[in-house]
Amino acid sequence: MFKYNHTTGNTPGKSPCCHFCTDRGAAWAYPAETFTRRLVDGVHVVLDGPWRACTACHRLIEADTWAKLRRRSLAFHRAVYGPLTPAEDIAIAADLAPLWMAFRARRTGPAERIGGVV
Numbered sequence: 001m002f003k004y005n006h007t008t009g010n011t012p013g014k015s016p017c018c019h020f021c022t023d024r025g026a027a028w029a030y031p032a033e034t035f036t037r038r039l040v041d042g043v044h045v046v047l048d049g050p051w052r053a054c055t056a057c058h059r060l061i062e063a064d065t066w067a068k069l070r071r072r073s074l075a076f077h078r079a080v081y082g083p084l085t086p087a088e089d090i091a092i093a094a095d096l097a098p099l100w101m102a103f104r105a106r107r108t109g110p111a112e113r114i115g116g117v118v
């Protein structure tokens with residue numbers, strides 16, 4: 001089983017990325033219980049540590065506007081990887097939904113400021 005620790009997934013010398021849109025400059029951290037997520041048969045990831053968010057994503061999370069957060073995340077994905085086909089768009093959105101539902105279920109407290117731009 002692959003164990004991913006959210007707090008160590010950073011590039012030295014660069015600001016930490018947002019776990020919701022992947023933009024650099026995470027400014028908030030959400031405490032959450034560790035949980036395991038199945039990627040494909042036989043491959044599971046343990047998500048361990050707080051979830052980081054940039055200020056834009058933090059505002060969408062606090063406003064409980066998950067559809068807007070999904071659009072923001074997909075826009076960043078397109079900027080990095082190029083245009084998505086409608087099928088890819090649906091597949092990524094379908095992947096984000098259960099991941100973020102798990103986050104919401106396992107969040108243990110309010111966001112804490114960790115730096116970055118607010």
Ligand SMILES: [Zn+2]
Pocket residue numbers: 018019020021022023053054055056057058
């Ligand atoms: Zn973000």
